[in-house]
Amino acid sequence: MKAPPATHVIFDFDQTLVNHESTLEIVKSAIADSPNAQVTLEQLNLIVPKALSGQANIRELLYLMKTLACVRKHHVHRYTQAIIGNLDPALVQTLHNLQQEGTQVHILSGGYTEWIAPIAHSLNINAQDVKANRLFWAGSRAVCPRPSPLINPSRGKSKIVRQWRKNGRLQGSVLMVGDAGSDHQVYADGWVDGFVCADYYTTQPMPEMSGHILRADSPKQVYPHLQALMRALP
Template identity: 30%
Template sequence: MSVIASQEDVQSIWRSADAVCFDVDSTVLEDEGLDELAEFCGVGLEVREWTKRAMGGNVSFREALTARLKIVNPSHQKITEFIKHHDVRFTPGIKELVAKLQSRGTEVYLVSGGFHSIIEPAAKGLNIPTQNIFANKLKFYYKGEFAGFDENQPTSDSGGKGLVVKQLKERFGYKKLVFVGDGVTDMEACPPADAFIGFGGNVIRSSVKEKAAWFVMSFQELISELDKAS
């Protein structure tokens, strides 16, 4: 893993980015989707411990994902109820930031270790098309019982976010793709991302704060930087 040399370099790429990938949990949204689902299913505390381990980079992402889902064991009905009753809590400034990027012709993606069905309402609220969501997919048996997750999705394992970035660059020829996120798995996507911006507005991961060339505490900082280019 290598992070671009200086804050100025990152800011320069940010001001002229042709694509931006945002992490979702604790970045675009104030909370962690799987933790919230676990809370809804009555096993919040147990699952939060695993999330901390996963985000700190102490266990492989897939191992943590498997363990957490085993505890939650969500049926299709439970997921539907959760989506219906759970309010989408956007991080302050994200709606303005995404709208600003889109008005400049910058393509915006959501790349998450969370779940497609849970992220869709957030994407809708940001006017991001569903085909721009790269996330995990839950599997269910015929009667709706939980059957695991699709292990073919790149985001289901460590290094998966980097794989998504690589595929996007190959497919669309992006030259200045920026990844914005709070976690180690986000930072690991650069390279192949051309720049990484660490986000600490909801939670500060010490390893990300130490290693990111540019670490911001609010989306307003990113909006202000874009304003310099206009």
């Protein structure tokens, strides 16, 4: 028996739809020719995961903002062109299947709209269904992040989904797919009905969790797990 389609499925981006932290990849490209590139990268490898989990301190966040100022629009373009058409085929098929069933697909990320939205567009996900941080720009040069709840995604994601629920944007069943504590928190706070934990790219899997949760060890498991969660909903 085929599961009824979810009304909404919200996907994380980093380590869920792509196999890396997109912000780190963009900054790596931007500082590649810097004489201090190696030292900066070592710092960023420590700071970016902490920032995305809401555990970075003010000093670390300021360091990250400083490196974001190295980003130019051509770095963003180069990154998006490298990613478009190269996502895991199982994930692309999952998104296609959901869309064919009439499911509304969203992306909610602590990354940045400037590079997530073009990739989402290539997957037939509308820009209004992508919620992420944004940058201030001076011409082609990034300046700093705009104010956003997603600067601290550990609480910001839950805050945004709560707002979507309350303003009627999310009606019916809602499932979440992601690899991090910030994604699980949306479920733990009761704003989504089920959670697919994406274990297939992350090097730091989430601890054991209880509830309406299934763990995907490969991209191929995401779609059947979504179907199984929908079947189990009351």
